[in-house]
Amino acid sequence: MSSPEADETGKDQPGSVTVAGEAEATEAPDASAIAATAAPEVMAGSLGEYARLWLRRVRSGESGALPVIAGLIVIGAYFQIREPAFLSAGNIANLMTQAGFLITFCMAQTFPLLLGEIDLSLGFNAAIGATITLWMVAIAHPFPTWLAILAGIAVCAAIAAIEGLIIVWLRIPSFVVTLAGLLGLNGVLLWLFEQTGGVGLGGVIQDHNGFINGLVSSNVSPTAGWIILIVAIALAAVFMILRDQRRRRNGLVAPPLSVTLLKLAAAAAVGVALVLVLNHNRSSGVIPLEGVPWVVPIVLVLTVLLSVLLGRTKFGRYMYAVGGNAEAARRAGINLSRIRVLAFAALGVIAGITGILYASFLGSISNNIAGGQYVLYSVAGAVIGGVSLFGGRGRITGAVLGGFVVAVIYNGVILLGLGAAGQYIWTAAVLLAAVILDALARRGATVT
Amino acid sequence: MVTNGSEDGTRPADAGRVPSGSGSASPGPAGNGDTPLLRLENIGKSFGPVQALSGITLDIPAGKVTALAGDNGAGKSTLIKCIAGIWQPTTGQLVWRGKPEHLHSPRDATNLGIATVYQDLALADNLDIVQNILLGHELTRFGLLDEINMELTAKKTLADLRVTTVRSIRQPVGSLSGGQRQAVAVAKAVLLDAELVIMDEPTAALGVTQTELVLSLIERLASLGHAVLVVSHNLTDVFRVADRIAVLYLGRLAAVGPKAEFDTASVVDLMTTGASARLHNGDGSEPAASGNVSSGAEG
Numbered sequence: 235m236s237s238p239e240a241d242e243t244g245k246d247q248p249g250s251v252t253v254a255g256e257a258e259a260t261e262a263p264d265a266s267a268i269a270a271t272a273a274p275e276v277m278a279g280s281l282g283e284y285a286r287l288w289l290r291r292v293r294s295g296e297s298g299a300l301p302v303i304a305g306l307i308v309i310g311a312y313f314q315i316r317e318p319a320f321l322s323a324g325n326i327a328n329l330m331t332q333a334g335f336l337i338t339f340c341m342a343q344t345f346p347l348l349l350g351e352i353d354l355s356l357g358f359n360a361a362i363g364a365t366i367t368l369w370m371v372a373i374a375h376p377f378p379t380w381l382a383i384l385a386g387i388a389v390c391a392a393i394a395a396i397e398g399l400i401i402v403w404l405r406i407p408s409f410v411v412t413l414a415g416l417l418g419l420n421g422v423l424l425w426l427f428e429q430t431g432g433v434g435l436g437g438v439i440q441d442h443n444g445f446i447n448g449l450v451s452s453n454v455s456p457t458a459g460w461i462i463l464i465v466a467i468a469l470a471a472v473f474m475i476l477r478d479q480r481r482r483r484n485g486l487v488a489p490p491l492s493v494t495l496l497k498l499a500a501a502a503a504v505g506v507a508l509v510l511v512l513n514h515n516r517s518s519g520v521i522p523l524e525g526v527p528w529v530v531p532i533v534l535v536l537t538v539l540l541s542v543l544l545g546r547t548k549f550g551r552y553m554y555a556v557g558g559n560a561e562a563a564r565r566a567g568i569n570l571s572r573i574r575v576l577a578f579a580a581l582g583v584i585a586g587i588t589g590i591l592y593a594s595f596l597g598s599i600s601n602n603i604a605g606g607q608y609v610l611y612s613v614a615g616a617v618i619g620g621v622s623l624f625g626g627r628g629r630i631t632g633a634v635l636g637g638f639v640v641a642v643i644y645n646g647v648i649l650l651g652l653g654a655a656g657q658y659i660w661t662a663a664v665l666l667a668a669v670i671l672d673a674l675a676r677r678g679a680t681v682t
Numbered sequence: 683m684v685t686n687g688s689e690d691g692t693r694p695a696d697a698g699r700v701p702s703g704s705g706s707a708s709p710g711p712a713g714n715g716d717t718p719l720l721r722l723e724n725i726g727k728s729f730g731p732v733q734a735l736s737g738i739t740l741d742i743p744a745g746k747v748t749a750l751a752g753d754n755g756a757g758k759s760t761l762i763k764c765i766a767g768i769w770q771p772t773t774g775q776l777v778w779r780g781k782p783e784h785l786h787s788p789r790d791a792t793n794l795g796i797a798t799v800y801q802d803l804a805l806a807d808n809l810d811i812v813q814n815i816l817l818g819h820e821l822t823r824f825g826l827l828d829e830i831n832m833e834l835t836a837k838k839t840l841a842d843l844r845v846t847t848v849r850s851i852r853q854p855v856g857s858l859s860g861g862q863r864q865a866v867a868v869a870k871a872v873l874l875d876a877e878l879v880i881m882d883e884p885t886a887a888l889g890v891t892q893t894e895l896v897l898s899l900i901e902r903l904a905s906l907g908h909a910v911l912v913v914s915h916n917l918t919d920v921f922r923v924a925d926r927i928a929v930l931y932l933g934r935l936a937a938v939g940p941k942a943e944f945d946t947a948s949v950v951d952l953m954t955t956g957a958s959a960r961l962h963n964g965d966g967s968e969p970a971a972s973g974n975v976s977s978g979a980e981g
Contacts, residue, residue, distance in 0.1 A: 484830050487850070546826040551809075555817055558806035565804045566818030567789070626808035 281492040301671050302619055302635040305664065306642065313646035320649055323514040327527055329645045330512070331450050334529035335591040336644070337637030339608055340615035341540055342584035344633040345577045347616055348544070348557045350625025351408035353578070355397065355415025356585050356612055357605030361423050363390035364589030364599045365434075369426075371443040372433045379445045387586030393419065394582025398575040420605060427601040437601040441593055449532065449594040453525030456513040462531055463505045471498050529591060533634070536587070540630045543580070553577055557625030614661060615640040618668040639664060717780040719744040719909045720765070720796075720878055724774035727760055734760040735933045738774070742878060747900055747910045749920040752930030753953045758913045761930065762880050765911070766798040767791035797876030801883050803867040807856030811848060812836040814855050815869050839869045844902050847895065861892030865899055878909040885919050897923050917946050931956035 313320040339356065346353045353359075367386030370377040377385075397415050401408045427434040441447050454462065474497075478488035509526060517523035544550035552573045555563040564570055593599040613623075619636025621628025640661060647657040718741035725738040735757045742748050752758045763769045765776065767785035775782045778794055785791050791798075805814050812829075815836040821828040836851055845865040848858065855866055864884055871879050881900065885893045900923045903910050914920050920927060921941065928938040929952040936952040937944070951958030 481830055484834060486830060486833055542826070548820050548822065548827065551813065551817075551820060551827060554809060555806045555813075558808035559804065561802070562804040562806045562814075562817065565788075568818055626806065 280490050281496075284490060284493050299620065299632060299635060301668065302632070302639060305618075305668070306635070306639055309639065309642055309646070309664070313642070313649065317646070317649050320646060321511075322516075323511050324516040325645065325649065326508075326511055327453075327516060329641060330527050330530050331595055332645055333638050333641030334450055334527075334533055335588050335595055336608075336611060336615065336641045337533055337634050338536065338584055338588040338591060339612035340619065340633040340637035340640070341536065341630055342581045342588060343609075343612035343616045344621050344628060344630060345553070345581040345584070346408060347613070347621045347623060348553050348625060348628060349574060349577055350557050350623075351401070351574070351577075352412065352613065352623075353394065353397070353408065353415075353581055354412040354606075354609050355393075355419050356412075356581070357603065357608035358416060358419035358423055359390050359393050359582065360585040360589030360592060360608075361599065361601075361603045361605055362393065362419060362426060362589070363387060363586040364593040365423065365426050365430075365439060365601075367446070367590055368439040368441050368443075368593055368599050369430050369433055371446065372439055372441070376443075379443055382443075383446070383590060386590060387583055390586030390589065391579050391582035394585060395575055395579040398578025401578075402571040402574050416606060416609065423603075423605075424601055434601070438598050439600075440598045441596075446590060446594050447597060448528060450529040450591055451527060451595070453512075453523070453527055454531065456525050459509045459513055459526040462526075463502075463509050466534065467498060467502045467505065470501065474498070529595075532591070536584070537630055537634050540584070544630055549573070549576060554626055557627075559626075611640050611661070612637075614665045618665055636668075718742055719779060721777040721780075722761075722765070722774065723777055725761070725764060725771045725776070726773035727757075727764055727769060728772045733933055735764070735771070736773075738930075738935050740928055740935060740938055742909050742911055743926075744877065744909045745904055745907050746925040747904045747912060747923050748926045748928060749924035750911060750913045750928050750930065751915070751917065751920055751949055751953055755932075756930040756953070757933040758930055759882070760933075762798065762882060762911070762913055765791070765878075765880060766796060792874065792876075795875060795877035796880065797871030797874055797878070798880040799864070799867045799871055799882065799884065801886060803863055805855045805863055805866060808854060810854050811840075811851040811858075811866055814866055815839060815873055817870070819873065835873070836869070839873050840865070842906065843869055843872065843899055845869070845895075845899070859892055860888045861895035861899075864888075864892075864896045868899055868903065872903070872906075872908070876908065878911065879903055880911045880913070882913045883915065884912060885914065885916055893919065917949055920949070921946065929953055 310320070319325055339360070342356055342360075343353060363386035365386075366389050367382045370382035370385060371379055376382075393415075397408075397411050400406065401411050427437055427439075430439065433439055474494050475491070478491070478494060481488035508530075512526045512530075513524055515522045515524045544553065552563060552568050555566065555568060556570055556573050560570055563573075589599075592603075615636035616628065616633045617623060617636065618639050619628070619632030619634070621632055621636070643660045643664060644657060647653075647660055650656070652660075720742040722738050722740045722742075725735055725740075726733070727735040738757075738761060740748075750758050750761065760769065764771045765785075767788045767790045770784070770786065776785065777783070783790075783794060785794070788798075806817065809817065812833050816832045821831045821835070823831070833851065840848070840851065843865060845862070848862055848865075855863060858866065868879065868881070884896050884900065888896060897919060900910055900912060904925070912920070912923065921944075924941050926938065926940055927944050927949065929936045929949055931952060931954075934956065936956045937958070948958040
């Protein structure tokens with residue numbers, strides 16, 4: 235019944251206080267060690283204190299999004315120095331359209347990773363969904379677009395849920411089940427193309443549907459871009475300030491107003507810069523090409539929805555609990571199988587959306603999609619963004635940042651003309667650097 | 683989202699409520715000698731040919747700390763698993779508030795008001811104190827988690843238990859000391875309205891300060907009116923917190939009685955040989971009688 239290993243892991247956590255033997259000398263465990271691990275949001279009363287707590291937390295290995303953002307700046311600066319066109323309006327718009335589906339791939343992979351599982355079949359699953367959607371709108375008497383999109387997403391969700399069920403029922407590691415999925419779904423994709431007849435001639439279904447085509451590459455009008463930005467920032471401001479007020483009213487610690495305003499200002503600055511650049515006419519021809527690509531608000535909305543799902547619902551809480559300590563979750567009355575299957579179904583839904591974004595980006599879907607490679611990118615992006623491979627740690631915003639890093643490398647390497655070789659090596663180097671940084675920070679935390 | 687929200691919503695509201703029959707000085711009806719909160723009647727458990735427990739008759743009164751001592755293999759774990767609903771006793775029965783009950787699963791035990799804090803504590807290190815304490819019983823507001831009320835509930839529960847050493851209840855449980863982790867696990871049990879809290883080796887692997895924290899936690903639990911059953915090897919701790927001591931030896935109850943009837947030497951004798959000539963009532967080999975040990979103990 236008693237499992238000493240479980241207790242051991244607890245003591246190994248960053249910043250944990252020694253429990254055994256004579257090392258225990260003081261009444262309250264070292265306050266600074268504890269402050270190091272709690273979020274500054276719930277500890278600090280003033281801006282100065284917040285900054286101090288945050289710095290201490292970073293030094294103790296809980297660096298949050300800091301390394302990813304720093305890495306992003308370094309990589310961006312390098313590309314900009316090597317190729318001045320990197321930060322041009324045209325390339326940034328390009329980068330956004332490339333980043334869209336890579337980011338949603340990382341979001342999808344975050345779900346199994348949080349449980350300590352993995353989905354290797356994600357890429358081909360998304361491709362199957364996209365194939366079904368495009369097929370339904372490409373035939374002579376096409377289905378309504380919304381039905382085609384829903385059908386594609388539903389198929390992806392069903393495939394992922396079936397994999398989840400196999401994992402749960404037969405208690406086979408997700409690695410093996412989804413490895414079979416990786417191979418099997420590739421086969422299913424090829425078979426599916428054989429069934430499409432003339433539509434998928436030559437292994438490619440062209441996308442002539444205006445709506446699906448425009449999801450990624452058509453642009454929000456410049457005015458609408460500003461309106462969306464203002465509404466988004468205003469909503470965030472109202473939400474954050476009201477929440478903090480409610481916390482204070484109930485006698486709980488809330489971040490100082492200055493911190494909240496600083497965060498909002500930072501978000502607004504990034505948003506304004508992005509909209510400004512993308513509202514530039516980037517066309518060299520007569521027809522103007524300006525505005526934020528639609529994929530940006532789509533990814534933004536997905537980020538908010540999934541963050542709420544993971545951070546503010548019971549399902550999300552249970553996912554973290556199962557990933558952190560499945561036995562604790564089980565004893566708390568949580569149905570582990572149900573959470574696992576639901577997580578895989580959720581992954582499937584995001585994979586379905588990803589497939590459609592991918593098809594929209596390419597303007598077609600092909601049966602030789604690099605499904606395996608995208609899976610590896612999704613894992614790499616999620617891990618770069620701080621999602622733990624061992625479950626229980628990581629956030630959707632991390633996956634977004636990590637996916638963006640992968641996209642920046644993809645974009646910059648093409649721009650520099652380094653080809654596939656450079657792209658793989660760069661991604662590998664950044665992935666390794668992210669993991670090494672994380673490991674070093676944690677080791678530093680346990681030593682001190 | 684996963685479980686019925688409204689049902690959960692009502693629960694922690696009265697989480698800090700003191701169960702009836704509170705106070706060790708003036709035990710209420712449940713704490714009375716006549717109907718103890720839980721009475722084990724002639725409990726026996728065998729695994730095939732192996733008789734792990736036989737003839738255990740033991741009262742566990744509310745508002746009191748009952749210590750269960752015994753060497754390795756004496757049957758302590760088996761006994762608490764029978765009480766926690768993990769295993770069903772082969773013979774005998776559990777009498778809860780004077781009513782015989784059959785526990786078929788841990789959930790039955792939880793529903794009765796029996797909570798077990800195992801040695802591994804079953805905490806998720808990646809979640810913070812509030813999230814751990816309310817795990818599986820989250821409060822919701824408009825379908826979303828109500829962090830504010832959950833934090834207030836957790837805060838109140840910890841305050842009732844006089845746990846004051848944690849600086850922020852929003853820090854991950856992985857960053858806590860052993861004693862604090864134990865406190866979080868106990869708070870979890872208290873929040874579920876547990877009337878009987880079983881603690882399995884709560885002070886094992888703890889330092890001096892942390893042990894003190896846990897022992898005062900146990901005393902606090904009893905003074906709030908909970909029945910506490912502490913399983914421990916550590917006789918110093920047993921004598922420090924227990925009101926009553928029960929000693930198991932090879933699956934049988936070697937002795938049970940108020941703490942005053944024992945001393946360390948007699949408990950060691952009982953744990954190692956099943957008998958002691960040094961018992962304060964001086965009866966030699968037979969268990970110390972306190973009204974609980976009947977002839978059934980031999981069955």
